[in-house]
Amino acid sequence: MAAAQALSEIGYLLRQNPDEKFRARAFSDAAWAIALERPDLASLHRSGGLKTLPGVGEGIARVLTELVETGHSRYLDRLRQETGQPARDDESDFDLRSYQGDLHSHTRWSDGRATMLEMAQGAQARGYSYLGVTDHSPRIKVVNGLGAERLLAQSQEMAAAQKQLDSLTLLQGIEVDILEDGALDLPDAVLEILDVVIASPHVKLRQEPEAMTQRMLRAVSHPHVDVIGHPTGRRPGSREGASYDLELVFKEAARNRVALEIDCDPARMDLSPEMARLALECGCNFVLSSDAHAPEEFAYVPMAAWMARRAGIPAERILNFKTLDELTISLR
Ligand SMILES: [Zn+2]
Numbered sequence: 077m078a079a080a081q082a083l084s085e086i087g088y089l090l091r092q093n094p095d096e097k098f099r100a101r102a103f104s105d106a107a108w109a110i111a112l113e114r115p116d117l118a119s120l121h122r123s124g125g126l127k128t129l130p131g132v133g134e135g136i137a138r139v140l141t142e143l144v145e146t147g148h149s150r151y152l153d154r155l156r157q158e159t160g161q162p163a164r165d166d167e168s169d170f171d172l173r174s175y176q177g178d179l180h181s182h183t184r185w186s187d188g189r190a191t192m193l194e195m196a197q198g199a200q201a202r203g204y205s206y207l208g209v210t211d212h213s214p215r216i217k218v219v220n221g222l223g224a225e226r227l228l229a230q231s232q233e234m235a236a237a238q239k240q241l242d243s244l245t246l247l248q249g250i251e252v253d254i255l256e257d258g259a260l261d262l263p264d265a266v267l268e269i270l271d272v273v274i275a276s277p278h279v280k281l282r283q284e285p286e287a288m289t290q291r292m293l294r295a296v297s298h299p300h301v302d303v304i305g306h307p308t309g310r311r312p313g314s315r316e317g318a319s320y321d322l323e324l325v326f327k328e329a330a331r332n333r334v335a336l337e338i339d340c341d342p343a344r345m346d347l348s349p350e351m352a353r354l355a356l357e358c359g360c361n362f363v364l365s366s367d368a369h370a371p372e373e374f375a376y377v378p379m380a381a382w383m384a385r386r387a388g389i390p391a392e393r394i395l396n397f398k399t400l401d402e403l404t405i406s407l408r
């Protein structure tokens with residue numbers, strides 16, 4: 077996993093430079109493949125087989141060789157320096173094996189590529205004890221977002237899927253859009269009955285910082301919101317995120333016990349480690365999410381967990397380390 081995380085970080089740092097888009101993608105894809113397959117890198121290295129890994133060419137194989145031999149990558153060190161990353165001495169070191177479940181995932185009910193049962197079985201196979209199914213809200217028409225009626229139908233499918241699972245509990249949630257004025261894209265009466273409410277900014281991210289601050293403050297003050305999903309909406313290397321008064325919003329989130337998400341999708345990686353550290357200092361809790369649209373994307377969490385460690389976030393501030401019972405209490 078250390079190798080997957082190193083490749084993931086290289087992908088992330090390369091993304092800061094739009095000219096490196098394709099190389100960034102290659103590193104992220106290789107990190108993902110390793111996080112998913114968990115190959116024995118040491119024996120592959122001995123047999124000269126590193127390049128048989130999916131997506132691993134000459135350059136990535138060289139980085140992997142050094143990682144296997146020394147546990148280090150000079151290429152990564154150089155990128156950190158070039159991109160002005162802060163010193164690394166403040167990391168936390170939680171054990172990802174205690175990760176209990178993912179709270180952010182999509183199914184074919186909106187823009188996911190797998191059925192709810194397939195997603196649930198994938199999460200169960202990873203040893204999770206719960207999975208939050210959080211499809212999109214109606215505002216985003218292109219992804220077939222769910223209103224009250226379809227949520228009701230979804231809950232029936234969920235009850236049927238639940239019967240086919242042994243050790244995993246499905247939680248019904250929503251990834252509800254934060255509208256331009258900070259209101260949410262579903263009525264309170266609907267949000268109230270869901271197990272998990274993730275409120276996310278998806279559109280109109282280029283609002284003036286002042287208006288954006290008000291919009292986010294309103295979202296974190298909403299009584300039914302549990303989590304702010306990918307809080308800036310950025311996509312490193314292709315889309316700048318929303319800019320607003322992070323400190324003000326993070327403090328309000330902490331006050332209302334709304335968790336902030338670290339979205340491990342390599343295209344997002346939002347919050348960044350730097351912003352996450354600020355949120356930590358503001359007293360926030362976190363969720364570490366895959367935002368998976370297919371079961372294999374659950375592997376985004378182990379490949380990108382370095383972001384939370386880099387931000388110095390301890391396990392007790394991350395909701396995914398809570399048991400289902402503890403979690404249910406935190407989600408009210
Ligand atoms: Zn989203």
Ligand SMILES: [Zn+2]
Nearest residue numbers: 180182251367
């Ligand atoms: Zn999502």
